[in-house]
Amino acid sequence: MQWYAGTPGEFYDCDEATVVYFHPPSGNTHLITAFAAYLLRELARRPMTLEQLLQYAASATAADDYRSVSCALPGLLQDLVQLDILEQV
């Protein structure tokens, strides 16, 4: 199973813990974590499996952070699916 952010949205990112994300198909605006914004940017380029996303997370985060990120990732993906800004393909 893969995840994919079909439409590249728009981001308001000013190096804070949160990022504003505008999703053009729904017209909705979301306040998401910086890590969720990172995932959405990557998943707008191409669909990825959970394993690929974990590899990405490993390269993007420090070892200490990786443990918590890898635990949180499945839940975060589900949250983004529920918000209709990510789809499972």
Add this chain to the structure above:
Amino acid sequence: MQTLGGLSGHALERGLRDGRLPLCVGPYVYALQTDQSRVIDGIGLLYADFPLAAADDFVDYRIALRQRGIVSRLRRQVDFYFDHQRPFAPVHRDTAYASLEWGMNWCVSTGANEYLKLHAAVVARDGVAVVMPGVPGAGKSTLCAALGLSGWRVLSDEHAMIVPGTADVIPLYRPVSLKNESIQAICSFAPDAVFGPLSRDTHKGTVAHLKADLDPASHDTRPLPARVMLFPKYAKGEPQRLSARSRTESFIVAAFHSFNYSLLAKTGFRAMQALLDAVQCYDLVYHDLDWALRNLDGLHRQVGAG
């Protein structure tokens, strides 16, 4: 340019009864018509310094407050008309002045989509604007009134109209609407403050409008750049504080307080982005107006120096 206050009492009354007084309010022209003497008195007092448009200028908002038929007269009710339509239920004639002001707000809230519009008060000093979004009851109008009575220019008590792609605010001065305890708070703060007709028992309680166009540039329509976005909160039981807040969280709250952010879609997102890029964001929790004003003066000096 002639102002409404330059008219004789007779000319004012006749012009308002006939609906032939085109009034410049920020970038817009309102044509007001009413047969209600309380409303005529209120307009004469609170709009005295507003410029009159030329008789052949385009009218953006044509509104009227008048009685309709015998039943309406017996019930002492007044109807609000916008372009000859009645969008609201009739109101008691004693609250007609508040209905006029709310109706004038409604015209801008539901139209004027050439701008990103936030439900916010806007004040300025030395050409630098402070945008203060807030839900009703947050204390933005009380603060706006106190600032307007203390040397700040009031650009609006209700609408921050932002030119998309910039942080420029279009001035849209109108009298400041105060409710319930805020009326007494401002009377105590400035005993000489000028208020229009009191409207009691409205759905918002007692409402009065304050004349706050005391700055010589109050009716200048040129845009001013916003440099601060301030979220005021009147809270008696909380410690007073002025503290910086996150830009991204401020974006979301400002979008929530916008009349047309969702309608503008991507244009709205980009307009909000341009605004947030240009402003510093703060929370202001207060219960003492003098304390709030001192802190805003300090903030203004700091932003001006930056």
